[in-house]
Amino acid sequence: MDPNWTSVIPPLLAVVLAFIIRDAAISLAIACLAGVLLLGQGLMGFPSLIVRSLSTEHFVWLCTLEFCIGIFIALFQRCGAIDMFTRATQRWVKNRKQVSLLGWGMGMFIFFSDYFSTLLVGPVMRNLTDKHHISREKLAYICDSTSAPLVALMPITGWAVYSSGLAIGSAGIENIEEAMDLFIRSVPFNFYSYLAVLLVLLIALRIVPDFGPMRTAEKRAEIEGKVLRDGAVPMMSKELTDLEASKSKNTNLILNFLFPILLIITTNLGSFFLTGRPIVMESFLLACTVLGVLMWFQRVDDLRGIMNAVHAGMKGVMPAVVILSLAYCINTLSQDLGTADYVVSVTREWMTPSLIPVLAFVMGAFISFATGSAYGTYAIMVPIVVPLAYQFSGQQVDTLVWSSFAAVLGGGVFGDHCSPLSDTTVLSSMGSACDHIDHVKTQLPYALSVAVIALLAYVIVGSM
Numbered sequence: 001m002d003p004n005w006t007s008v009i010p011p012l013l014a015v016v017l018a019f020i021i022r023d024a025a026i027s028l029a030i031a032c033l034a035g036v037l038l039l040g041q042g043l044m045g046f047p048s049l050i051v052r053s054l055s056t057e058h059f060v061w062l063c064t065l066e067f068c069i070g071i072f073i074a075l076f077q078r079c080g081a082i083d084m085f086t087r088a089t090q091r092w093v094k095n096r097k098q099v100s101l102l103g104w105g106m107g108m109f110i111f112f113s114d115y116f117s118t119l120l121v122g123p124v125m126r127n128l129t130d131k132h133h134i135s136r137e138k139l140a141y142i143c144d145s146t147s148a149p150l151v152a153l154m155p156i157t158g159w160a161v162y163s164s165g166l167a168i169g170s171a172g173i174e175n176i177e178e179a180m181d182l183f184i185r186s187v188p189f190n191f192y193s194y195l196a197v198l199l200v201l202l203i204a205l206r207i208v209p210d211f212g213p214m215r216t217a218e219k220r221a222e223i224e225g226k227v228l229r230d231g232a233v234p235m236m237s238k239e240l241t242d243l244e245a246s247k248s249k250n251t252n253l254i255l256n257f258l259f260p261i262l263l264i265i266t267t268n269l270g271s272f273f274l275t276g277r278p279i280v281m282e283s284f285l286l287a288c289t290v291l292g293v294l295m296w297f298q299r300v301d302d303l304r305g306i307m308n309a310v311h312a313g314m315k316g317v318m319p320a321v322v323i324l325s326l327a328y329c330i331n332t333l334s335q336d337l338g339t340a341d342y343v344v345s346v347t348r349e350w351m352t353p354s355l356i357p358v359l360a361f362v363m364g365a366f367i368s369f370a371t372g373s374a375y376g377t378y379a380i381m382v383p384i385v386v387p388l389a390y391q392f393s394g395q396q397v398d399t400l401v402w403s404s405f406a407a408v409l410g411g412g413v414f415g416d417h418c419s420p421l422s423d424t425t426v427l428s429s430m431g432s433a434c435d436h437i438d439h440v441k442t443q444l445p446y447a448l449s450v451a452v453i454a455l456l457a458y459v460i461v462g463s464m
Contacts, residue, residue, distance in 0.1 A: 364411020
């Protein structure tokens with residue numbers, strides 16, 4: 001289908017319906033049906049869409065990762081490791097401010113993977129935030145805004161290798177070394193990512209007060225003790241959140257909590273430095289296996305109890321799997337309809353040098369929010385924006401090129417960590433056991449506030 005104004009209907013329909021009916025799965029399903037009808041495939045095009053979207057290696061990888069995460073969390077809860085962590089941290093974490101700072105600090109510590117960050121910080125911190133009457137929406141925000149925004153600033157991540165690699169062959173960039181130099185020099189201009197991480201810290205310190213729907217959620221949690229609103233549907237089912245801990249006295253905080261986490265961290269960092277790619281899913285699978293074996297050898301639980309925990313973990317993440325599946329379908333439809341190509345085509349003709357960073361950020365933000373994919377946004381925008389900035393700068397790799405490249409990265413991060421269609425947004429809702437639409441609704445004003453400030457910064461940079 002040739003890109004036209006109808007190309008933006010399915011993703012926008014999904015977002016609008018999600019806010020209206022507060023059910024992401026139903027909203028996505030309706031948007032998918034609208035998309036196949038626009039393509040002229042009729043209702044029978046929907047099964048074909050599912051097969052095309054979910055038979056990809058990346059979806060299978062992400063789905064397997066989710067199941068591994070669910071199992072890991074279930075084993076953590078079953079062996080009592082999370083309860084032990086909660087009791088240990090309560091000795092020096094005494095109030096809501098300190099708990100929020102701890103969550104921010106954990107997110108900053110796990111800087112190499114946005115998936116790992118959201119899926120570890122949420123489950124580990126959830127008991128602690130619940131005890132101090134911090135809303136699940138706030139926990140999801142902390143998880144989400146210290147994941148993709150932070151990872152996008154780090155040159156030793158898969159994000160850096162991928163995004164900079166897209167620039168090779170353009171703007172005088174001939175190899176991966178020059179591409180990585182472009183990424184490193186663009187880091188000071190990635191205003192959105194910096195500000196998103198900083199805002200979490202300022203809110204945790206209460207220098208910036210909560211505002212918008214988040215303020216309402218926090219008042220509800222603090223005054224009424226309700227960490228979830230009435231009628232909320234957490235992204236993690238009760239099979240996992242209510243899993244009873246073993247009564248065994250053999251659980252050890254170092255062996256059953258710290259060791260599996262350090263195993264994941266060292267495996268990811270080691271694989272990145274050796275191969276250039278962190279093995280996130282494999283590291284969680286290894287940690288699950290090791291933790292299960294340790295529980296059996298320590299007699300924390302028998303094999304039947306461990307397998308029951310495994311089943312509970314897989315059941316617990318099914319709500320997130322369903323939404324991710326439909327989000328992948330929307331992404332496929334966006335490609336078939338040429339959503340991103342249409343957005344680019346309506347703005348390309350009237351670009352000027354001073355507007356390149358501004359429009360790069362706006363277009364990147366819109367495309368990533370509509371599709372839920374930062375990587376997809378980068379694949380479209382980097383090959384267009386970087387050569388364009390290079391030509392306007394007199395074929396010099398200078399501030400205009402660095403800031404334009406950074407603007408694309410920041411715009412992609414915006415959608416990746418606040419769009420209801422994004423995988424990391426879904427995973428943040430899942431890790432914190434928060435209602436998905438509640439998470440999006442409370443986080444969006446914060447993300448938009450940061451985006452406006454970043455946009456003003458690009459206006460200044462473009463005029464220099």
